[in-house]
Amino acid sequence: MFFSNLLVPILKNNPSEAKIKSHKLMLRTGMIKQSSAGIYSWLPLGFKIMKKIENIVREEQNRINAQEILMPTIQSSDIWKESGRYEDYGEEMLRITDRQKREMLYGPTNEELVTDIFRNSIKSYKSLPQLLYHIQWKFRDELRPRFGIMRCREFYMKDAYSFDLNDDEGEYSYNKFFLSYLKLFKRLDLKAIPMAADTGPIGGNLSHEFIILAETGESKIYTDKNIFEVNHQNCEINKISLENLRKNFDKYYAVTDEKYNKIEFDKLVKKEDQLETKGIEVGHIFYFGDKYSKPMNASVDYDGKKVFVKMGSYGVGVSRLVGAIIEAKFDEKNENMIWPINVAPYECVIIPLISKSDKTNLEKSMKVFNKLKENKIDTIIDNTEENFSSKMKKFNLIGVPYQILLGKKTDDDMLEFKKVGEESVKLKIDEIIKIINSKKN
C-alpha cells in the first residue's frame, strides 16, 4: 500500500550496460536485476507486471478450453533421444549430469515431455482433441544474450500443445490458438501481425509468427499495410469461422526476412501499401503433424487401427512481452514507460503532499485508497516526503496510468485526478472509480 515499503530501487542514471530503452528502463525502475549474462531476477515491480501478463495469457488459453498443467524445468535426456532431438538441438541446450551420472537437461521446450505424458494417458480417439499448456521457465543457452530480457537465456514462456486425430482437426486446433493469440495481444493493447514463418528446429509445415511493430525489433518485416484492417471481432470458435479468419490474414503478404523475396513482394503488394519495418516476435505457433508422435509412438485407437496423433505447439514469450510492451508503447518525448491498464504495475497512484509537520494529506490518501481497494482498483500511495513534483515524475516514469493528487489544490469532495500525459481534472471519487474500471478488460 505504501511506496516506502516496496523494494523498488529506482536510479536516476541509466546503467551503462543497457542499450535499448526497455532494458534501460527496466533496470532504472528496479523491475529486474541481472544475475549473470542473460539471467535475471525479477523484483516486485517487474514481477507484478509479468504476473498480470501471465494471467491474461492464462485466461485466453482457458477460453479455448486448453488445460493448464505444469511440467518440470529439468528433463531426462531419454525422451529427447527418442525424438532424435538430443543430438540436433546442439549447444543451445543446457545439459546437466546428476549424481547418478544421468544425462539431464534444462528444458528449452517441451514437445517430448508433453508427448510422453500424452502417450501414457490417452488411448482413445474419443478423448481428442487435447489442448495442454503450461507457463514455465525455459533455458536456451544463446550464443549472445542481449537487450535485457528481450533475448535472454532463461525466460518465462507459455507453451501449449495440441493433439488431434487427423490434419483437419489438427488445423482446427491450430486456428483456435491463432484466434486466442489475436485476442491476447489485443488485451495487451498491442498490434500483432501473424506472419507466415519458417518452422526451425521445431519442424513441421504450418507456422505463424506473431510480430509486434517496434523500431528496436530484431526481425525485419515486410508487409502489406492492409493487414492491419483485418479484425477478429466477430470470429467464433467453429471451423468455418476460424478458417475464414486465417484466410483473411493469410491473403496479405506479411513475412520476416527469412522468407522475404523482393520480386514477390513487389508483385503481390502495391507500392503504396508496402511496409518495411522492424518487429518483435512475441508468439510463434507451429503445426507439425506426427513429427514427434511417430518416433515417440504417441497414438490412439481409431476404427480398429492405431493412429499417430497430429500435434501442434504454441508459444508466447511471457517475460519477453514485458520488454516488448515497453518498446511498443514507450513515450519518446518524456522517456516514460506507458503500461496498458490491464498490466500496469499499479492502476492508480495516490500522491499526497506531506511534510514533517502536516500529515493530513496522508490520512486523506488512506481513505481514498480504501475506497479504491473496495472497488478492485490496484493502488499505491506514495507516502514519501520527497518533493511533490519529484513524486509525480517518478510515477510518470514507472508508467502508472492514473494519479490522484492530494496537494494544495485539493478540497474534500472533489479530487484532483490525472491521466498520465494529460491535464488533471476535479472529480468525485465515484466518478474516478467508474473511469478506471471502465478501461479494464
Next chain:
RNA sequence: CGGGGCGUAGCGCAGCCUGGUAGCGCAUCUGGUUUGGGACCAGAGGGUCGUAGGUUCAAAUCCUACCGCCCCGACCA
C-alpha cells in the same frame, strides 16, 4: 566462436599514460528550510580499486594469467 571494449561506493564516472595507499555527481543517513513537474543548506556513513600471481622500498596505476560483463557478427521464443 571471431573482432572490439570495459571491470574503482547502490548507479554514473574521474584517477592509470608519468607508481607514493582513492575522488566527484546522483542515491543513502542526520538536522533544518522547502514542496504543482526529478529542491536547497549543513553534516555523516559507505570502496580488500574483478581475482590470483609477479616486478618494486611502495601497485587502482606496470607485467602475466584467469574470471566476469558489454558491444559488433554468424544462430534464435
